[in-house]
Amino acid sequence: RIESKRFPKLHLLGSNGDFFSQEEVRDIVAYADARGIRVVPEFDIPGHATAWFVGHPELASAPGPYKIESAFGVFNPTMDPTKASTYAFLEAFLGEMCALFPDAYFHIGGDENNGKQWDANPDIQHFMQQHKLKNNHALQSYFNQRILAILTENGKQMIGWDEILQPDMPTNIVIQSWRGKKALIKAANKGYDVMLSNGYYIDLCKPAAHHYLNDPLPAGSLKSEKARAHVLGGEATMWGELVSRETIDSRIWPRTCAIAERLWSAEEVRDVADMYRRLGLAALRLEEVGLTHLRNPEMLMRRACNGQGIAPLQTLLQVVEPLKGYRRHGQAITYSTKLPLSRLPDMAVPDAQIARGFASTMAEFLKAPDESRRFLLKLMLENWRDNHARFLRLAEQAPALREIIPISTNLNALAIVGIDLLDMQERGVASLEKRALMEKTIARAKEPVAESELVIVNAIENLKNEVFLK
Amino acid sequence: RIESKRFPKLHLLGSNGDFFSQEEVRDIVAYADARGIRVVPEFDIPGHATAWFVGHPELASAPGPYKIESAFGVFNPTMDPTKASTYAFLEAFLGEMCALFPDAYFHIGGDENNGKQWDANPDIQHFMQQHKLKNNHALQSYFNQRILAILTENGKQMIGWDEILQPDMPTNIVIQSWRGKKALIKAANKGYDVMLSNGYYIDLCKPAAHHYLNDPLPAGSLKSEKARAHVLGGEATMWGELVSRETIDSRIWPRTCAIAERLWSAEEVRDVADMYRRLGLAALRLEEVGLTHLRNPEMLMRRACNGQGIAPLQTLLQVVEPLKGYRRHGQAITYSTKLPLSRLPDMAVPDAQIARGFASTMAEFLKAPDESRRFLLKLMLENWRDNHARFLRLAEQAPALREIIPISTNLNALAIVGIDLLDMQERGVASLEKRALMEKTIARAKEPVAESELVIVNAIENLKNEVFLK
Numbered sequence: 046r047i048e049s050k051r052f053p054k055l056h057l058l059g060s061n062g063d064f065f066s067q068e069e070v071r072d073i074v075a076y077a078d079a080r081g082i083r084v085v086p087e088f089d090i091p092g093h094a095t096a097w098f099v100g101h102p103e104l105a106s107a108p109g110p111y112k113i114e115s116a117f118g119v120f121n122p123t124m125d126p127t128k129a130s131t132y133a134f135l136e137a138f139l140g141e142m143c144a145l146f147p148d149a150y151f152h153i154g155g156d157e158n159n160g161k162q163w164d165a166n167p168d169i170q171h172f173m174q175q176h177k178l179k180n181n182h183a184l185q186s187y188f189n190q191r192i193l194a195i196l197t198e199n200g201k202q203m204i205g206w207d208e209i210l211q212p213d214m215p216t217n218i219v220i221q222s223w224r225g226k227k228a229l230i231k232a233a234n235k236g237y238d239v240m241l242s243n244g245y246y247i248d249l250c251k252p253a254a255h256h257y258l259n260d261p262l263p264a265g266s267l268k269s270e271k272a273r274a275h276v277l278g279g280e281a282t283m284w285g286e287l288v289s290r291e292t293i294d295s296r297i298w299p300r301t302c303a304i305a306e307r308l309w310s311a312e313e314v315r316d317v318a319d320m321y322r323r324l325g326l327a328a329l330r331l332e333e334v335g336l337t338h339l340r341n342p343e344m345l346m347r348r349a350c351n352g353q354g355i356a357p358l359q360t361l362l363q364v365v366e367p368l369k370g371y372r373r374h375g376q377a378i379t380y381s382t383k384l385p386l387s388r389l390p391d392m393a394v395p396d397a398q399i400a401r402g403f404a405s406t407m408a409e410f411l412k413a414p415d416e417s418r419r420f421l422l423k424l425m426l427e428n429w430r431d432n433h434a435r436f437l438r439l440a441e442q443a444p445a446l447r448e449i450i451p452i453s454t455n456l457n458a459l460a461i462v463g464i465d466l467l468d469m470q471e472r473g474v475a476s477l478e479k480r481a482l483m484e485k486t487i488a489r490a491k492e493p494v495a496e497s498e499l500v501i502v503n504a505i506e507n508l509k510n511e512v513f514l515k
Numbered sequence: 516r517i518e519s520k521r522f523p524k525l526h527l528l529g530s531n532g533d534f535f536s537q538e539e540v541r542d543i544v545a546y547a548d549a550r551g552i553r554v555v556p557e558f559d560i561p562g563h564a565t566a567w568f569v570g571h572p573e574l575a576s577a578p579g580p581y582k583i584e585s586a587f588g589v590f591n592p593t594m595d596p597t598k599a600s601t602y603a604f605l606e607a608f609l610g611e612m613c614a615l616f617p618d619a620y621f622h623i624g625g626d627e628n629n630g631k632q633w634d635a636n637p638d639i640q641h642f643m644q645q646h647k648l649k650n651n652h653a654l655q656s657y658f659n660q661r662i663l664a665i666l667t668e669n670g671k672q673m674i675g676w677d678e679i680l681q682p683d684m685p686t687n688i689v690i691q692s693w694r695g696k697k698a699l700i701k702a703a704n705k706g707y708d709v710m711l712s713n714g715y716y717i718d719l720c721k722p723a724a725h726h727y728l729n730d731p732l733p734a735g736s737l738k739s740e741k742a743r744a745h746v747l748g749g750e751a752t753m754w755g756e757l758v759s760r761e762t763i764d765s766r767i768w769p770r771t772c773a774i775a776e777r778l779w780s781a782e783e784v785r786d787v788a789d790m791y792r793r794l795g796l797a798a799l800r801l802e803e804v805g806l807t808h809l810r811n812p813e814m815l816m817r818r819a820c821n822g823q824g825i826a827p828l829q830t831l832l833q834v835v836e837p838l839k840g841y842r843r844h845g846q847a848i849t850y851s852t853k854l855p856l857s858r859l860p861d862m863a864v865p866d867a868q869i870a871r872g873f874a875s876t877m878a879e880f881l882k883a884p885d886e887s888r889r890f891l892l893k894l895m896l897e898n899w900r901d902n903h904a905r906f907l908r909l910a911e912q913a914p915a916l917r918e919i920i921p922i923s924t925n926l927n928a929l930a931i932v933g934i935d936l937l938d939m940q941e942r943g944v945a946s947l948e949k950r951a952l953m954e955k956t957i958a959r960a961k962e963p964v965a966e967s968e969l970v971i972v973n974a975i976e977n978l979k980n981e982v983f984l985k
Contacts, residue, residue, distance in 0.1 A: 326822050332814055339817065340810035344802055347809065352796050 046096070047086070051141050052134070054100025061113065070145055085204070086146045088139070089154025091124035091188055098122055104131055106162035106169060115381040117286045117374065121161045126188035127172035136195050143199035150219065151196050155205035158185060186211040193218060210237070219277065230266050233275040241279040245304050247296060248284040250367045250395040253303040253324055254317045256281075261308060279308045287373060289386040291345065295338040295394045299328040321401070338394070345392040349445040357435040358446065361453055362392060363399040364429065364501045373496045389449050389495040399425075400500045407504040411511050414470065423467050426460040433457035452494035459490040463505045469512050480513055516566070517556070521611050522604070524570025529583065540615055555674070556616045558609070559624025561594035561658055568592055574601055576632035576639060585851040587756045587844065591631045596658035597642035606665050613669035620689065621666050625675035628655060656681040663688060672708075680707070689747065700736050703745040711749040715774050717766060718754040720837045720865040723773040723794055724787045726751075731778060749778045757843060759856040761815065765808040765864045769798040791871070808864070815862040819915040827905040828916065831923055832862060833869040834899065834971045843966045859919050859965040869895075870970045877974040881981050884940065893937050896930040903927035922964035929960040933975045936982050945983050953979055 046064035049055045056064040065073070074084045094104075095114045102109030106125040114120060125131050143151060160181035163169045169184070178184045189209050196203045197217075204219040207228035221240040222229035233239045244259035267273050281304045288296050303320055332339050346355040346362070367373060367390035374380060403425055410418040436453040440446040462483045469475055487509065490502045516534035519525045526534040535543070544554045564574075565584045572579030576595040584590060595601050613621060630651035633639045639654070648654045659679050666673045667687075674689040677698035691710040692699035703709045714729035737743050751774045758766050773790055802809050816825040816832070837843060837860035844850060873895055880888040906923040910916040932953045939945055957979065960972045 329817055329822060333818060337810070340807070340814055343813070344810055347799055348803060352799060 047142070047145070049138060049141060051137050052101065055097060055138070058100035059096035059113065067145055074147065083148050083150075084146060085148050085150045085152055086142065087152035087154055087204075088142065089156070090135070090192070091126055091155075091185065092119070092122075092158030093154060093156065094124055095120055095122040097124075101134070104134060106166050115383055117380055119157045119159055121159060123158055123160070123162045124188070125166070125169065126163075126184055126191075127169050132191055132195070135192065139192070139195050140199055143196070143201055149200075149202050150204050151199075151201040152204040152221070153189070153192055153196075153209075155185070155189060155209040156207075156223070158208070182211050183213065185209070186213045189214060189218075204240070207232070221280070223282070226261075226266070229276075233267055233272045234269075236272075236275065238275050238277050240277050242282045245279055245281040246284070247281050247300055247304070248287065249370050250296065250373075251369050252396050252401075253300040253320065256300060257303045257307050257317060257320050258315060259307065260312050262312075264312065279304075281305075287380065287386065287390075289391070291337070291341050292386055292391050294336045295341060298331050298336055298338040299324050300395060302327045302331075318405075321396075325398075342392050342394060345387050348387060349392070349443060350439060351443040351445070353439055353442060357432055357439045358392075358449075360428065360432040361436055361449070361456065362397070364397060364403070364456060364499055365389065365393045365452065365497050366395060366397050366400075366500045367391070367393050368493050368496050368498055369395075372493065376493055376496045378496065388445070389452070390497045393497055397500055403501050404504040407508060411507060419467055419471065423464060426463045426467070429456050430460035430464065448495050452497065452499060455486075455490040455492075455494065456499055458486045459499065459502065459505055462486050463501075463508065466505070466508045466512050470508070475513050477513075480509075483509055517612070517615070519608060519611060521607050522571065525567060525608075528570035529566035531583065537615055544617065553618050553620075554616060555618050555620045555622055556612060557622035557624055557674075558612065559626065560605070560662070561596055561625075561655065562589070562592075562628030563624060563626065564594055565590055565592040567594075571604070574604060576636050585853055587850055589627045589629055591629060593628055593630070593632045594658070595636070595639065596633075596654055596661075597639050602661055602665070605662065609662070609665050610669055613666065613671055619670070619672050620674050621669075621671040622674040622691070623659070623662055623666075623679075625655070625659060625679040626677075626693070628678070652681050653683065655679070656683045659684060659688075674710070677702070691750070693752070696731075696736070699746075703737055703742045704739075706742075706745065708745050708747050710747050712752050715749055715751040716754070717751050717770055717774070718757065719840050720766065720843075721839050722866050722871075723770040723790065726770060727773045727777050727787060727790050728785060729777065730782050732782075734782065749774070751775075757850065757856065757860075759861070761807070761811050762856055762861050764806045765811060768801050768806055768808040769794050770865060772797045772801075788875075791866075795868075812862050812864055815857050818857060819862070819913060820909060821913040821915070823909055823912060827902055827909045828862075828919075830898065830902040831906055831919070831926065832867070834867060834873070834926060834969055835859065835863045835922065835967050836865060836867050836870075836970045837861070837863050838963050838966050838968055839865075842963065846963060846966045848966065858915070859922070860967045863967055867970055873971050874974040877978060881977060889937055889941065893934060896933045896937070899926050900930035900934065918965050922967060922969060925956075925960045925962075925964065926969055928956045929969065929972065929975055932956050933971075933978065936975070936978045939982050940978070947983075950979075950983055 046056045046060035047070060048064055048066045050067065077084050095111055098105040098109055098111035099113055102111055104124050105111065106123050107121075111122060139151075158181070163181055163184060172178075173184055176187065178187055186209070189203075189205065189211075190213075193203050193215070202217075202219060204221055207220055207222045207224055209218070210220050210228055210232050216236040219238045219240060220228060220232040221242055222232070223242045223246075225243050226241065229239045229241050229243070241261045244261070245256055247256070261279050262273070262276060267276070281301050283293070283297050285293075303324055306314070306320070328339060342362070343355065343359070346358050350358060368376070373390060378384070403422070406418055406421055410422060433453050433456065436446075437450065440450055440453075465479065466483070487502060487506050490499050490505075516526045516530035517540060518534055518536045520537065547554050565581055568575040568579055568581035569583055572581055574594050575581065576593050577591075581592060609621075628651070633651055633654060642648075643654055646657065648657055656679070659673075659675065659681075660683075663673050663685070672687075672689060674691055677690055677692045677694055679688070680690050680698055680702050686706040689708040689710060690698065690702040691712055692702070693712045693716075695713050696711065699709045699711050699713070711731045714731070715726055717726070731749050732743070732746060737746070751771050753763070753767050755763075773794055776784070776790065798809060812832070813825065813829070816828050820828060838846070843860060848854070873892070876888055876891055880892060903923050903926065906916075907920065910920055910923075935949065936953070957972060957976050960969050960975075
């Protein structure tokens with residue numbers, strides 16, 4: 046939320062009091078500018094705009110009243126693109142914001158408009174017939190063209206998400222692709238300037254390797270040099286639903302360094318192991334400038350352990366990561382802006398380092414079994430197996446850890462299976478009578494607990510497949 | 516440094532660019548006020564004032580030029596208390612600052628004036644003769660009375676360090692005692708309002724117990740109820756020579772909580788063990804509001820370990836504390852404002868928790884030797900003994916750790932002695948031929964390394980005395 050002097054009800058009623066004053070915005074822009082960073086604001090319209098309607102219900106396509114949304118997702122409230130008053134409002138408001146943000150680009154969002162309020166509003170339906178707008182996409186393009194005129198008037202270049210790429214839009218806008226590379230390629234070939242964010246959503250807690258190997262522009266994807274010239278670049282995106290001041294650094298850093306290297310490197314730069322080695326050093330340097338990505342996970346562990354030593358929780362977290370993608374939503378807990386973010390998936394970070402080491406040691410072992418790797422793998426598994434008893438004692442006096450017990454139980458069982466499999470591999474036998482139970486244990490270990498997952502399951506499953514294949 | 520609009524050379528030439536603007540000061544005062552905290556500024560005069568003279572050499576008692584001091588200690592530059600222009604300047608400057616800080620109290624320092632510039636200046640000597648000021652104390656009192664008049668004019672109550680308690684000072688000033696309780700008691704008995712800081716210097720890195728047991732006003736120290744009423748309270752002081760933004764929290768917290776409890780509790784509240792138990796919980800709560808006292812030590816360890824695992828350094832730091840009192844100065848390294856504060860004594864914190872546990876277990880063991888405590892003590896000592904080899908491997912690839920190797924060597928030797936002594940104690944024999952070497956090892960372990968010390972030496976020495984006494 047940003048302070049509007051023209052329409053103060055926007056930030057006063059549309060926020061819980063947390064908004065940036067215009068003075069603060071100017072400070073941020075100047076601070077960024079001094080460091081060669083540009084600040085491009087996004088004001089998402091016509092959808093994702095519920096907060097606007099709390100103070101200004103007249104902008105919406107249904108009467109309201111509206112309240113600030115605390116749940117996450119796509120909601121019905123959408124601006125009414127048929128009323129002259131909507132554009133009068135936006136002309137004044139966007140004019141104010143265009144003056145506040147000096148950058149040449151200005152983002153209008155345009156994504157995830159579900160069209161339900163438009164479908165249900167007879168006046169809007171009537172307007173569409175009159176203007177021969179054959180569907181909601183066409184209506185949104187009509188709206189976007191009106192907005193484009195306002196931004197052009199204010200000297201800005203308009204950016205929107207790939208939803209705004211519609212047949213009737215002029216090419217003097219920028220398409221930012223979040224749903225896939227297809228829109229990017231199509232738009233560039235048509236002559237639009239484009240930016241890529243698909244594959245660089247760092248809030249989804251995917252491994253750095255995933256982003257690093259996501260080539261923004263595979264060879265041959267664009268038909269001409271002219272089309273290639275329309276590619277402005279890429280942008281990593283950090284959405285705020287599941288981060289707090291305490292966890293945001295560990296979501297942004299150090300993985301964003303890997304994305305930066307991807308976007309600035311030739312396509313043949315793809316050495317993941319070396320990337321991770323350097324990423325670990327970059328993480329230390331980032332800490333020196335004050336970031337908390339390495340410090341805060343243990344702080345959250347201390348908080349959860351209720352004054353006790355955190356070692357068993359640390360050991361458990363060696364192999365735990367937050368659920369990836371959008372899977373963290375839709376589990377037992379419904380997230381909202383009111384839920385504290387200090388639970389297991391918040392302590393856990395993407396790219397659990399020791400688990401990654403385990404997985405790569407296992408992969409090497411399966412390629413060429415040797416004694417020293419077997420010893421190492423077994424040592425790690427024994428430690429995870431034995432951790433369970435210590436974790437249970439810890440959880441006795443730490444209510445916040447109770448919900449995590451099942452994942453420690455799963456790790457214990459999985460580690461026992463892993464040790465058993467290593468023994469079978471060594472003896473060159475596969476005890477077929479154990480197979481079903483082992484597979485059941487592995488399947489259970491794959492189930493999320495507290496919106497988190499055990500990330501050594503695949504390595505154990507690979508070992509199992511190897512043992513029972515022979 | 517604070518911005519002066521009247522005399523901008525003060526903050527522009529007297530600082531390296533790090534000063535608080537008046538707007539920032541107002542912000543700080545308002546922020547503190549909203550939380551029930553008062554901000555009382557100290558402008559130290561006439562000594563400790565070198566920075567003033569960089570922009571205004573005419574204020575000093577010798578011609579200059581002056582430069583910003585980067586070393587720490589007591590220096591010669593001192594204001595000239597004989598010139599009318601000095602008072603004209605101070606009247607204007609203090610008037611500006613009195614308006615900026617709304618609190619009723621105003622601190623003028625007054626400490627550690629070594630008088631050398633006064634002794635060497637014939638004009639000042641002449642002035643003293645004329646005014647029958649028989650020594651530098653009398654001259655400083657003359658100066659203080661002129662300052663008192665200015666502050667009174669500005670509606671402020673003057674505070675000064677106990678040096679300003681001189682026979683000719685009126686009693687409408689506040690004496691803050693830093694050198695001992697004697698001045699406090701003398702001043703209160705004479706009718707001065709008093710504050711105590713002696714015993715509450717948290718920058719000296721003494722254990723919380725030391726401060727906790729420092730009764731500000733032992734029973735019977737003041738002769739009358741009237742004198743007691745002059746005691747305004749106490750103040751913990753955090754001087755900035757040896758702290759950085761990264762370490763200051765671990766110097767202030769959580770020990771200041773123990774001081775707060777001392778100052779707000781009856782004298783019979785003296786249960787140190789229970790204080791430490793609650794202090795550990797308070798430390799966790801303080802972390803929740805954003806303080807870094809628990810997070811930053813490991814960050815500094817990571818930085819020093821150069822990308823390697825920090826476990827051996829952590830183990831070493833279980834028994835290391837920064838040198839206490841003023842001992843950190845005067846070792847091999849000369850501190851200045853330019854030295855980075857990210858070395859062993861900066862990673863180490865006062866009140867090393869595990870070492871404290873070792874010492875108290877040892878004390879209980881020596882009182883009543885039992886098998887379970889012997890086992891525990893031996894376990895800890897074996898871990899410290901064996902850590903040395905791991906630490907040496909770590910230091911090989913971490914140049915910043917090289918200077919610490921001697922303390923790890925000392926810990927290794929001390930742990931071996933401790934284990935040997937526990938064995939002797941168990942067998943009921945004292946191998947006299949080992950005594951001299953053991954004492955040499957203990958003596959060496961007491962020597963500071965990198966301005967830090969091993970804090971389990973006394974426990975081992977007590978064990979040695981017990982073994983060889985029998």
